[in-house]
Amino acid sequence: MQPKLVAVLGAGAWGSTLANLATATGHTVSLWSRHLDRSLAETVEGADIIVSAISMKGVRSVVEQIQSLSFAPETIFLTATKGLEPMTTLTPAQIWQAAFPHHPIVVLCGPNLSKEVQQGLPAATVVASTNITAAEVVQTVFSSHRFRVYTNSDPIGVELGGTIKNVIAIAAGVCDGLHLGTNAKAALVTRGLTEIIRIGVAWGAKIETFYGLSGLGDLLATCNSPLSRNYQVGYQLAQGKTLAEILEHLEGTAEGVNTTQVLIAKAHQQHISVPITTQVYRLLQAEITPRQALEELMLRDIKPEYNF
Numbered sequence: 001m002q003p004k005l006v007a008v009l010g011a012g013a014w015g016s017t018l019a020n021l022a023t024a025t026g027h028t029v030s031l032w033s034r035h036l037d038r039s040l041a042e043t044v045e046g047a048d049i050i051v052s053a054i055s056m057k058g059v060r061s062v063v064e065q066i067q068s069l070s071f072a073p074e075t076i077f078l079t080a081t082k083g084l085e086p087m088t089t090l091t092p093a094q095i096w097q098a099a100f101p102h103h104p105i106v107v108l109c110g111p112n113l114s115k116e117v118q119q120g121l122p123a124a125t126v127v128a129s130t131n132i133t134a135a136e137v138v139q140t141v142f143s144s145h146r147f148r149v150y151t152n153s154d155p156i157g158v159e160l161g162g163t164i165k166n167v168i169a170i171a172a173g174v175c176d177g178l179h180l181g182t183n184a185k186a187a188l189v190t191r192g193l194t195e196i197i198r199i200g201v202a203w204g205a206k207i208e209t210f211y212g213l214s215g216l217g218d219l220l221a222t223c224n225s226p227l228s229r230n231y232q233v234g235y236q237l238a239q240g241k242t243l244a245e246i247l248e249h250l251e252g253t254a255e256g257v258n259t260t261q262v263l264i265a266k267a268h269q270q271h272i273s274v275p276i277t278t279q280v281y282r283l284l285q286a287e288i289t290p291r292q293a294l295e296e297l298m299l300r301d302i303k304p305e306y307n308f
């Protein structure tokens with residue numbers, strides 16, 4: 001493949017890492033953040049792939065800033081944000097697709113703790129799109145001996161897997177912070193996956209996507225690593241800190257905090273049962289203590305294992 005021109009928007013932990021990955025495979029990369037000198041228009045000019053690694057709170061404003069620019073029809077938009085927009089409950093890919101309806105939109109999600117990827121440790125991810133040719137271009141650009149990229153044709157499933165797992169990662173942090181043991185953690189993560197599947201399928205995703213890298217894979221990574229900011233939020237809540245104290249010192253973005261709120265609103269509207277998310281929500285609102293959240297989960301009505 002000819003070297004591609006890749007514009008990466010967002011120079012945070014993940015944007016910088018993705019920029020390094022594409023540079024390492026021989027592509028020309030321009031990185032943008034609102035603190036750098038280069039303008040957004042200059043950064044994206046002539047780009048073959050525009051990568052968004054902006055945290056959820058900034059996606060809409062960045063989309064609006066570049067919507068007035070013109071791009072070659074084959075320009076690919078790649079979104080790596082894991083979040084949901086509060087007002088609309090849209091996913092980042094849905095926001096990009098609505099703004100650029102004639103361009104291929106590709107989603108990148110997987111078990112990718114940026115610090116490990118930055119260190120050159122091996123990792124795998126998924127790039128998903130309804131335009132499989134575009135997904136294959138992205139796959140080629142980012143694949144290397146240390147970063148294995150799979151394609152997938154279920155972008156909503158891949159995006160929701162990476163997004164909703166952040167809520168379960170908060171719960172997993174609480175579980176470890178309370179020293180509840182390995183059995184409890186296994187139960188939480190497994191029931192968390194059931195909850196992700198229940199929501200994801202209701203929102204149009206394919207069930208099997210959640211057993212892949214962006215569902216189960218990302219759950220395993222973030223529910224077991226202190227490198228995960230979402231896990232850190234839960235862990236520190238269990239130690240008695242307030243959410244405000246935790247966020248003040250947290251390095252980077254914990255998207256699960258906002259995602260929990262959006263999920264609760266939408267799940268209630270659609271009558272989807274989300275017991276773990278409900279307890280995470282009440283904990284984040286400081287309505288209950290971590291121990292009370294645990295009690296609530298353990299004392300729910302008994303039921304069959306599979307009730308998607």
Ligand SMILES: NC(=O)C1=CN([C@@H]2O[C@H](COP(=O)(O)OP(=O)(O)OC[C@H]3O[C@@H](n4cnc5c(N)ncnc54)[C@H](OP(=O)(O)O)[C@@H]3O)[C@@H](O)[C@H]2O)C=CC1
Pocket residue numbers: 009010011012013014015033034035053054055056057058059061062080081082083112113114115251252253255
């Ligand atoms: N870190 C990781 O391990 C991974 C993260 N992700 C996802 O990637 C996304 C970014 O995460 P991460 O890089 O870690 O987060 P960071 O907090 O490190 O970076 C966030 C980036 O978004 C930018 N941003 C936020 N608001 C705006 C705005 N209004 N306008 C322009 N830019 C804005 C920030 O710019 P500024 O610096 O100017 O504030 C920064 O570049 C999240 O959705 C996360 O879930 C996905 C996989 C792995």
Ligand SMILES: O=C(CO)COP(=O)(O)O
Pocket residue numbers: 082110111112113114166169218221222227228229230231253254255
């Ligand atoms: O999504 C991630 C790894 O795949 C990063 O997790 P955190 O946002 O919780 O740090």
